[in-house]
Amino acid sequence: MDNVLVVGAGMAGLQTVVALREQGYAGRVTLLGAEAHAPYDRPPLSKEVLAGKTDDTSFEADWAALDTEVLFGRTATGLREGVVDTDAGTIEYDRLVIATGSRVLHLPGAAEVPGVHVLRTIDDARALRAALVPGAHVVIVGAGWIGAEVATAAVAAGCPTTVVEALHTPLAGPFPDPIGERFVPWYAEAGVELLLGARVDRLEPGAVHLTDGRRLRADAIVVGIGVRPATDWLAGSAVARTARGFVEVDEHLATSMPGVHAVGDCVEFPSARYGTRMHVEHWDNALQAPRVLVANLLGGEQAYDPVPYFWSDQFGRMVQYVGRHGEGDELVFRDAGEDGKWSAGWFAGDRLVALLAVARPRDLAQGRKLVQLGTPVDRERFADPENPLKST
Ligand code: FAD
Known part of the structure; x- marks a missing residue:
């Protein structure tokens, strides 16, 4: 070769x-x-x-x-x-x-409408940044990872910002309702209008029409649907x-x-x-x-079998996730009181299989080891944010 x-x-x-x-x-x-x-x-x-x-x-x-x-x-x-x-x-x-x-996925016909953006490339990012001028009304379609991050940037740029989401919580694909419901207030706190259960009917230059008849002013439209x-x-x-x-x-x-x-x-x-x-x-x-x-x-026989990890920055919070959870896994919160920092773990039996950390990087670092090792973790100890995360 x-x-x-x-x-x-x-x-x-x-x-x-x-x-x-x-x-x-x-x-x-x-x-x-x-x-x-x-x-x-x-x-x-x-x-x-x-x-x-x-x-x-x-x-x-x-x-x-x-x-x-x-x-x-x-x-x-x-x-x-x-x-x-x-x-x-x-x-x-x-x-x-x-x-x-x-x-990136687009809404049907949206690529031809002036003022409609997606975000995948550096050219997309430069074009969108130029549109985020103070006072410009921004409508973002999709409250996923990209939607939340673009909304963060748009409000910071002084743009009245609306996020339109067809499902009933943000990030409803990767996360169950009890998690998604915790993301909802982040939008209002940041000054972003979040329309849940709202569907786009059509886009036109300067406006987004919803299926319920509402018309949203949109100097810039961002499609973030996956x-x-x-x-x-x-x-x-x-x-x-x-x-x-x-x-x-x-x-x-x-x-x-x-x-x-x-x-x-x-x-x-x-x-x-x-x-x-x-x-x-x-x-x-x-x-x-x-x-x-x-x-x-080069001739080896290594298996690729990772524990997935990702992060996102949303409305001033570092959101990190490690592992993989399924519908049958039990969700346990690890709340740190009123400071807006929390984690959540998914348990399969006595094993921690996934961890979501919001502004708690230490939880992520410690939890990552537990998820990788697959050793038993006590749920009650896990739920108390004062306890370091370790196996039982
Ligand atoms: P890509 O980065 O998609 O690179 C593929 C390249 O192949 C592209 O340059 C493309 O132009 C080129 N290509 C495609 N087709 C052809 C062809 N036919 N011929 C030649 N070239 C071709 N992940 C996280 O974990 N955390 C984050 O916070 C995060 N933030 C993100 C923010 C944005 C705005 C985006 C767009 C992605 C983000 N991601 C994040 C995801 C992460 O960037 C991707 O998982 C990563 O880029 C994947 O790398 P890749 O090389 O597989 O694919």
């Missing part, structure tokens, strides 16, 4: 290139990315860039040391054995790594994908096509730890998985 092609120049793509060189691969490396930018970090887009704290979130990379041919602003359009088709010709490979991440894997370019290839478009890999992150691995947001992998197939569209996954992938590419 002397010619590795990495398609997708985000976090997972860059980390794959870094790991190749760190693990001693001396052959040819090519990194292909659709965006006309060197790889950059996405979490700061909704945090620092929208707040005007920085304009550039590029990763620090020593390209000379990485000895990599970089092809930015060029898009893969198809895959055949040993060849990737792009919008500017073909590229051959011995080994291919798919790291094309996620694309992502899908950016894998359409693999259609017709031998790479198997799930119904939602995730690349199906085995525990070694190998796809169904010989010589082709995949990593990051776009992947669904089997987890022995959780006894199910999983996709993890979070930063830590894109950081950690490439090292395992590269070890396997």
Whole structure:
């Protein structure tokens, strides 16, 4: 093997290139990315860039040391054995790594309406920041991770801000009602209007129409309703994908096509730890998985089976989550009184399987070890925030 092609120049793509060189691969490396930018970090887009704290979130990379041919602003359009088709010709490979991440979902027809924004790229972030001028009415569709972070930035910029959410709590996908209900007051405290159970009928320049007849003034509209894997370019290839478009890999992150691995947001992998197939569209996954992938590419047999972790900054609070909970797990709160800092744990029998920490980073650090170890934890001790988190 002397010619590795990495398609997708985000976090997972860059980390794959870094790991190749760190693990001693001396052959040819090519990194292909659709965006006309060197790889950059996405979490700061909704945090620092929208707040005007920085304009550039590029990763620090020593390209000379990485000895990599970089092809930015060029898009893969198809895959055949040993060849990737792009919008500017073909590229051959011995080994291919798919790291094309996620694309944002849009409301039907919304992309054509002036003043409608999404947030996935640095260009999206710069365009949205320019629209967050004091007094501009901002309507955000979706009270998920992105919706909450954009609302945080919009009110800070002096914009009257409304969040429209079809479900009955924010973040109702990942979290049950008792958790989601605790997020609701954060919006009002920040001065954001939160409309729950509200559905968008249609968007027009300057307004959002809801199905109940309400018309919301909107100088800027932000659609934050989720992502899908950016894998359409693999259609017709031998790479198997799930119904939602995730690349199906085995525990070694190998796809169904010989010589082709995949990593990051776009992947669904089997987890022995959780006894199910999983996709993890979070930063830590894109950081950690490439090292395992590269070890396997170079002849190893490492299984990728992480305990998922992610964080978000919402309305001045650091929200962190580790593990994975299911419907049958018991939810136990760990309240720290009136200071707005709390944690919640999910128990399966006597094991802590997941932890959500709100402005309690120490809980997260201690709880992470317990979740990883799977040792017994006493619920009553857990519920008292004065107790350090440790196994019984
Ligand atoms: P991506 O970052 O999506 O990179 C994939 C790259 O591949 C892109 O540059 C894309 O242009 C390129 N590409 C796609 N198709 C093609 C093609 N056909 N040809 C060539 N190139 C292609 N996670 C957290 O855990 N915490 C956070 O606080 C957090 N905040 C976030 C805030 C924002 C605004 C966003 C957008 C994401 C956030 N995330 C956060 C998620 C995190 O950034 C992603 O999980 C991570 O970026 C995934 O990395 P990736 O390399 O797999 O995919």
